[in-house]
Amino acid sequence: MNKRFRHRRQTFTLSGILLGLLLALSSCSFPGVVSTSEQLPQVNQAEPTPQLPPIHFPQDEGAHNKLTEWWYYTGHLNATSGDGKTHHYGFEMVIFQALRSNLPPVYASHFAISDITRGEFHYDQRRRVVSSAAIPDGTSTQGINVNVGDWSIRGLDGHDHLAASMKDYTVDLNLLARKEPVLHNKDGLITYGLAGYSYYYSRTNMEISGTIIDHGQHMNVTGKAWMDHQWGNFLTLGSGGWDWFSLQFKDNTEIMLYFIRDASGKILSTYIGYIDAQARDYLIPAQALQTSVLGSWTSPQTHITYPSGWKLTINDQHVQATLTITPQLKDQELVVYPSTGNVYWEGAVSISGQLNEKPVDGEGYIELTGYAPKTA
Template structure:
């Protein structure tokens, strides 16, 4: 099969003709330090940041798709940058093609876009160079495996889930100097976005050093297959959230007619938090993955263990499959 056919095949695999699913056993969990590539149908590495001091929000995602009908793994990547001062949203994609993924240290490349770890240690800084992004991400905590170690269920497919929840960010975006904090995720398994599952995801850097992750996996009919949350303490210890509820609030309909919930109440045995999108117009329509999703910055306020709490982060809401006209 000639390589020039790969972009066409990849588009089919990610829209209506999903990769052949392999068995993923959620009881055999990986190590928290397992950042390398895997032989599963779906895998991605993801970095995001809300930089209120610079008036910016951004994310980068590198997807790696494997299918026995295609001779090599397919790489697809996204970069989105929102200038909160001007309201301009820039969304860039690299079409399906070849690339590299190696570990340790972590090295990912698709075309000129790269994520390169500067050493084999799990907390070695990472250099992200992708389109307008030229950033150094230095872990402030060690990697964690988010309890229970995966997202999804038997009927939606499962993605193992590990990452680094707080990294110091410094560098430039479109040549403009920036600094702040970032979040890094890595997931892999047999769940196919838009084909077997949808989700609502929240990452929050709380004042005082705690990090909160909430993940609500939905079936295509809208029913909730899984709701999980994790807290990463200032010293890096991770634990599951108990008694978690995610209550939808304010809804917004995009110009394309898709509805997204942009206001939420997250409640557990220890916190009661209100989540609000900073900006509504954050829908992204990906031609490379054929997925419509909302991705943008959030502000979080409320109570935690009886004391006022405040934080900032990013939210991702996956609407489903999208067919470009």
């Protein structure tokens, strides 16, 4: 890769190189997985732990000197307007950081609002190059402090702040973690085989307060968010895809699961984590899960067909569940070629069913990538 970039340096401008780097980050819209054509090991409790330093807080909340890093937030907002009308929204906000060789840091960001009340989906994207920025070293105790223009993420010890705006929508959100962070795979290290290792933790239950400006109307909001932070020296190796689910239930429990697929659609790896009401994290074996797709949706813009609606069944000693998951809007597709070189579906969903022998409902977010038709 370095040789390729040296060749580009000779033939293209610096901005061209940096745009190429951003395109290389096309998989970074997914919190937790990279696409690869190589076989990935199954994530399970018997997997050996690499000899890497453990996660430390608050130092590891901030930026690191690693190839790839992101801070990723999704959630649901509730508001009441002056006329007494209730409003419901989903939102996504993410900032990616890319460090390559001696090039300046590159940042990209996506901000999306699922306006469930209006039945509309809106998003925007940004990118920037910070030519004079100091390279982060992962030792700061000041927490998260990243921005792309006036879109910003700040946070320390589970007290986070998000600010972003686009046409017709502005959010100013305070997030308070109600549980300790979950270190995925128990130690916060996920392996991708030849693609490398990544640190990965989530704050699965964050209480939201703040404001939204919706078409000029200023409203206070409450809600719940999910936060992912991932970093490491890993890169995309192939052209597969993934389905990622973050599920938050009204009984104060959460489930995260994802499937990594190769270019043919074959599932290479499955991860399932269940977080109980006391914030205990259980790693669930892949064989405990059964899934079925209930429908599909075809984008009128990209003509990509995505699954739309799911039934999940989990049968394990720690969690038994039968869940139906329904998109709150069919169209929640982001076409973000200028910022990260890719297209994906990420949207708010509703959940109903049975969890540990009790009726349950909730909300969540699902991300779908790699569904574009493969070209020869």
